[in-house]
Amino acid sequence: MKSFVFYNPTKIVFGKDKTKSIGNYLHGKKCLLLYGKESIKKNGIYNSVVESLNKNGVMFVEKYGVKSNPILSFVHEAIELARKEKVDAVLAVGGGSVIDTAKAIACGFYYQGDVWDYFTDKAKIGDALPLYVVLTLAATASEMNNGAVITNEKTQQKFNIGAESLYPKISILDPVNTFTVPKTYTAYGCVDAMVHLLEGYFTQDEIDTSIQDGFVETMVKTLIESTGKIMNKADDFNARADFMWAATLALNGLTTAGTGNHGFPNHMIGHSLSALYDIPHGASLSIVFPAWLMYHAKEKSQNISQKIPKFGKAIFGVEDPQKTIESLKQFFNSIGAPTRLSQVDIPAADLDQIAGNAVMLANKWGLTEYTKGVITDILGLGT
Ligand code: NZQ
Ligand code: ZN
Numbered sequence: 001m002k003s004f005v006f007y008n009p010t011k012i013v014f015g016k017d018k019t020k021s022i023g024n025y026l027h028g029k030k031c032l033l034l035y036g037k038e039s040i041k042k043n044g045i046y047n048s049v050v051e052s053l054n055k056n057g058v059m060f061v062e063k064y065g066v067k068s069n070p071i072l073s074f075v076h077e078a079i080e081l082a083r084k085e086k087v088d089a090v091l092a093v094g095g096g097s098v099i100d101t102a103k104a105i106a107c108g109f110y111y112q113g114d115v116w117d118y119f120t121d122k123a124k125i126g127d128a129l130p131l132y133v134v135l136t137l138a139a140t141a142s143e144m145n146n147g148a149v150i151t152n153e154k155t156q157q158k159f160n161i162g163a164e165s166l167y168p169k170i171s172i173l174d175p176v177n178t179f180t181v182p183k184t185y186t187a188y189g190c191v192d193a194m195v196h197l198l199e200g201y202f203t204q205d206e207i208d209t210s211i212q213d214g215f216v217e218t219m220v221k222t223l224i225e226s227t228g229k230i231m232n233k234a235d236d237f238n239a240r241a242d243f244m245w246a247a248t249l250a251l252n253g254l255t256t257a258g259t260g261n262h263g264f265p266n267h268m269i270g271h272s273l274s275a276l277y278d279i280p281h282g283a284s285l286s287i288v289f290p291a292w293l294m295y296h297a298k299e300k301s302q303n304i305s306q307k308i309p310k311f312g313k314a315i316f317g318v319e320d321p322q323k324t325i326e327s328l329k330q331f332f333n334s335i336g337a338p339t340r341l342s343q344v345d346i347p348a349a350d351l352d353q354i355a356g357n358a359v360m361l362a363n364k365w366g367l368t369e370y371t372k373g374v375i376t377d378i379l380g381l382g383t
Helices: 017-024 045-055 072-085 096-108 183-203 212-234 235-247 263-278 281-297 303-316 319-336 349-365 372-380
Strands: 012-013 030-035 059-064 089-093 132-135 147-152 157-162 170-173
Touching: 012 017, 012 235, 017 045, 017 132, 017 170, 030 045, 030 096, 030 132, 030 147, 030 319, 030 372, 045 303, 059 072, 072 096, 072 147, 096 157, 096 212, 147 263, 157 349, 170 235, 183 212, 183 235, 183 281, 183 303, 212 235, 212 303, 235 281, 263 281, 263 349, 263 372, 281 303, 281 319, 281 372, 303 319, 349 372
Parallel strands: 012 170, 030 059, 030 089, 089 132, 132 170
Antiparallel strands: 147 157
16 A cells, blocks of 8 residues: 545535535525536426525525536636625536536636636646535536536637645535436446546556455446446436445545556546547546557556456456456446447547647646557547
8 A cells, every 4th residue: 555645625415305405504605606507497406505595594696507518718707707796605506517617716716817827737726715516416526526627618628627725615415416317427427437436446556455446346336236227217316326425436535545646548538539529528438448448458567457357357257358348338338328439420530639639638647658649549449
């Protein structure tokens, strides 16, 4: 086990009907109520939140319309509104896109320059408005981590930020709020949470990590099983609860504590697919991840290829690398997640452009072994 510091200050309030308690936590504040397009109005979450805010005398101004794969121009508009209205908190009601937008607003609020400077490492994040969350879609774990990903639509860069001041103060996780998540986004959320777990599992430089491997393997199995149940019954409370908690734990720092250095190469490539073609994050990963595993399975000396049989045995009951990758692809396809670029209408002729975009993030993240050529070869296995 490698040395580590594990710190996570987000208070999780988990369970049925907990949405009604959000106003208690915001007592005395004036908040920016941020949400997406229409889902929370249709499923009643908006009414529950507003009722709770009113009951507790919480003042709020609304900003809505965050799109999936959220964009910088929206963040700029929201920062202006937050300053004009002199809010002192941000309340995000939604999935990863809304929470990430809220984080960018929270830190941009105090910064005199362009908030994009934080994403390009031109400036360091300091203070941020306190952030509160009512989660409506389980996938990203943004509700319990300090990261955010925004697309600069002018430069076609999907880049991230991270800072201690960006951990949400409170996140309400009510599995009932996810009953209306459609099958497509349930599948993408499952893939996203699985790949969060597996990026660390396969790329970590410490080999002897039985606790962490056990966490990951259990959570991957839980995600597979609960997704199957949800696909048959959207309002299966226990399945939605298992799924939700697994997705949160998948990227809150727990599973990688003690594993040493690890990277996010699949996210690096996936973000370029979303930056260039606006495809859902989970769909980008279900295409990239099996191709990435296939690419590394050939390199027998690497930790990645050596760990594939352990993963295959634990999850699918097979040890052969090819069979393991095939089983994973079959699972992704069975829940409606694509495993080939052609399934999302991205032509093989675009590989060079995609790899060129991904290299920008490879440089930012120090993943310099992922040259344009390597990325093209990986994507070539997923055409
Ligand atoms: O806009 P509305 O109408 O609300 O619809 C949303 C949206 O279309 C819908 N939805 C959300 N809750 C629902 C619901 N529909 C019905 N019932 C509900 N209860 O779902 C659609 C997708 O929402 P979105 O927030 O985009 O999904 P997700 O949570 O997967 O977030 C994806 C974004 O998070 C980033 C991704 O890159 C992507 O931009 N990520 C953030 C991370 C982080 N901060 O730690 C890590 C991840 O790796 C990821 O990069
Ligand atoms: Zn992800």
